[in-house]
Amino acid sequence: MSLNGKTAVVTGAALGIGRAITELLLQQGAKVALLDVNKTASESLMEVLHKQYGRERTLFLNCDVESEEQIKAAFQKAAETFGGIDIVCNNAGVLNEDTWEKTVSVNLMGVIRGSYTALEHMSKLSGGRGGVIINTASLAGLGPLPSCPVYTATKHAVVGFTRAMAAASTASGYGVRFNTLCPGFVRTDLFSSIISNSGRFSHLTDATQQLVEHFGIVDLADVAAAVLEMVTDETKNGEAFLVSAKRKEYVRFASFV
Numbered sequence: 001m002s003l004n005g006k007t008a009v010v011t012g013a014a015l016g017i018g019r020a021i022t023e024l025l026l027q028q029g030a031k032v033a034l035l036d037v038n039k040t041a042s043e044s045l046m047e048v049l050h051k052q053y054g055r056e057r058t059l060f061l062n063c064d065v066e067s068e069e070q071i072k073a074a075f076q077k078a079a080e081t082f083g084g085i086d087i088v089c090n091n092a093g094v095l096n097e098d099t100w101e102k103t104v105s106v107n108l109m110g111v112i113r114g115s116y117t118a119l120e121h122m123s124k125l126s127g128g129r130g131g132v133i134i135n136t137a138s139l140a141g142l143g144p145l146p147s148c149p150v151y152t153a154t155k156h157a158v159v160g161f162t163r164a165m166a167a168a169s170t171a172s173g174y175g176v177r178f179n180t181l182c183p184g185f186v187r188t189d190l191f192s193s194i195i196s197n198s199g200r201f202s203h204l205t206d207a208t209q210q211l212v213e214h215f216g217i218v219d220l221a222d223v224a225a226a227v228l229e230m231v232t233d234e235t236k237n238g239e240a241f242l243v244s245a246k247r248k249e250y251v252r253f254a255s256f257v
């Protein structure tokens, strides 16, 4: 399914998984607003994207997802420039067990802030045309990463928040689908920072290495493809897509009702 005529906002778009998602959405025909705090990486990516897709289909907005003011301004600018928003990927994330409050602030509060701001533009109840929101969690949102308890907590929270928002959206008639991306280990800057950023759990590096060997390293292209699948399959709402080197599947959660 082509995304021609669709407009997207991706946070943490300059590098790693966010960059791969951005490039795939562009390849499929969407216009994309790239939100990131890393101005240098964003500007060099924009040069590449301008050459490949022209200047009209991309927009870089310097935006820290920790700031309500910056997020609101960035979404407003994206909506004005492209004429509405159809797809939002709340992807920006950090891993740092030393500065764990920031990890909670970016990974969880940033996703909540991005989701609520997105709804202001996308909900059919507030004049939007509906759409889909994909929140990036992790395999660590489904099971424990022992060297990173706070990171694990934020990612479990993103899974829970997104599932609850999917149900709230259906019950309220927002016309917006919510799904979670749960990648395994991906070779990015965040992955490389594990040893320096595990804080009081740095002695558990070997245990992390064993998990990396168990789950393998997943390709960025497979992670981006999982996002595209959740964006384009209009039957998917409240789902979590697990994408590791060995498994690519929707998660089956226990049902208590």
Ligand SMILES: NC(=O)c1ccc[n+]([C@@H]2O[C@H](COP(=O)([O-])OP(=O)(O)OC[C@H]3O[C@@H](n4cnc5c(N)ncnc54)[C@H](O)[C@@H]3O)[C@@H](O)[C@H]2O)c1
Binding pocket: 011, 012, 013, 014, 015, 016, 017, 018, 035, 036, 037, 038, 041, 063, 064, 065, 066, 091, 092, 093, 094, 106, 110, 136, 137, 138, 139, 182, 183, 184, 185, 186, 187, 188, 189, 190, 191
């Ligand atoms: N790399 C992995 O193994 C892995 C696995 C599962 C999930 N994830 C998740 O995927 C997402 C992307 O991670 P990545 O591996 O691509 O990391 P990365 O470090 O390569 O890229 C993260 C991007 O987010 C941006 N960013 C960080 N803080 C920000 C903020 N406050 N506001 C706006 N932008 C901000 C960075 O500048 C960077 O461009 C994160 O949510 C991460 O937790 C990563």
Ligand SMILES: CCCCC[C@H](O)/C=C/C=C\C/C=C\C/C=C\CCCC(=O)O
Binding pocket: 095, 137, 138, 139, 140, 142, 143, 144, 145, 183, 184, 185, 186, 190, 191, 192, 194, 208, 211, 215
């Ligand atoms: C080493 C760098 C840190 C990367 C963090 C990133 O988000 C990736 C995490 C990958 C794996 C988390 C580790 C363990 C999860 C444990 C169990 C998951 C069980 C899922 C299932 O079988 O359904």
